[in-house]
Amino acid sequence: MTVVLVLLCLAIAGRELYLAFERRHSPGAPEIADIRTQLRALKGTRDELEGFRASQRERLDRLTAEQDRDREALGAADSRIRSLISQINDRLLPDVTARLKQQRDAAAEQRDALDRLAAEVASLRAHLVGRLDQAVAASLGAEPAELVAGALMADPPDARPALAGPYERFAEGYGLRVELTDRDRYFLSGRSPRALERDFVDLVAALREDCPESTGKARVLLGALRGVERGGAQIGPLLIVRTPAALVCGVVPLAELRRPEGAVPLADPSGAARRLHRLPEGRFCDLSGWSAGAPAGLSE
Template identity: 75%
Template sequence: MTVILVLLCLAIAGRELWLAFERGRTPGAPEIADIRTQLRALKGTRDELEEFRASQRERLDRLTADQESDRAAFGEADARIRSLVTQINDRLVPDVSGRLKEQREAAEEQRAAVERLAAEMAVLRGHLVGRLDQAAAASLGADPADLVTGSLAVVPGEARPALAGPFERFAEHHGLRVELTDGDRYYLSGRSPRGLELDFIDLVAALREHCVESTGPARSLLGALRDVDRGGARIGPLLMARTPESLVCGVLPLAELRRPDAAGLLGDPDAAARRLHRLPEGRFCDVSAWPALNA
């Protein structure tokens, strides 16, 4: 009996130990509930994370699309800017450059005009001073200074500067000084018309006889006239006329210079040439066929 009681006590004690051991191994209901709560929270967090990832992915896609749109807009704007720059370079820059060039040319022309005016004023002043000196000398009993007119006309007009030099050197060679110029007209002093008439008759005779030594300045002027289409030169009674068909010179009578139309003799070179052909042989020379005049 005692043995049975001991065994029974041992069995009861073993059962209690096993139950206590099982209770230590198996979690309780609160712990399980807490674990389940944490699992649900983790699941919610995972869902939120997936939603966040999806929203970020959509936002990234929108940003990428916006970036592509901005890149296209920037490219279009850059192309328009380049087009505008090209148009400015092609249209406005040449126009502005042309206007600046015109302004510079206008300024140069004005400067040249001022310089010409200053030179003409200096010449006029010198002429006035010379006239005053002559008047003062005449008041003391000196002979009055002689004055003759001349003219130089050529076609085309651009060739006139090339003839002005030979013309003025020829006048200087015969003792004349240019006092004043007015367009094609010259006013020269230093010789009397009568003395020039005699000298020019001798000159025409020397030209007919091909006297190169004594006719150098005259031949230079005639050679310069040969290089133009039409025109002529006159100093006092000496007249040179150039037409496409001829080159002639002659000495007009002084009485003819008093006519009102004498100043316009070179306005019609053909008429001037015909007038020279009517002069006496001693006053006329035709150099049209001469091979070289200014050699």
């Protein structure tokens, strides 16, 4: 046993001597060992870097996939929004626009109605003031004011405003002024019915003779009436009636106008035309042969 221990000690001592000898003859061994250690460390770092790159690549792939899904979702939402906007434009917007237009039209009609009402109130006030002035003058001994009835009708009714101007200018040409209007009715003052009857009989005679010099006041009104299908005008005893087939005028005697049954209703142009045809020749004129294209009633 002792021999074995001695031999073992000798072997260990020999190994140590050999290693010491090797270290003396290999001066770079520690550096090599250090390099090997660093290489092992670098290899570990490279493995960690590869793992990090792989994890980042996976994360980037996930983010890209999420972005694609978000982009698709945004595209779908944008399509739905565009569809809703299109439906609103196609369904709601026309309805809203139509309602706004109706409201604007209604507001415009209300303004027009208020303007007409204000004008009528002003006209009534002026008429009342005029009548009061006449009453004051009559109380001081002046002659009472002369007043005659008139009327103006047209079918279709939309054509009536175009007749009002020629009618009122014609009345003004015979010394009359409009005191008051009530729908189709006129109340005019300034001349006596008897004086107007004489003037209108002369006018009818001049129209039969086609005398432009003495009928210029009437030709504008006659030409305007020719432009409507049905209608008529009355100023005191003078009546002008338009039917689809005729244009006639006449001077009704004042004695007939004073009778309740003597009135000639312009609401029935055909009946009024037949009534005028029964007048004496000196009070009636048929203007149906006048050229439809002649300006302001110029004859053929």
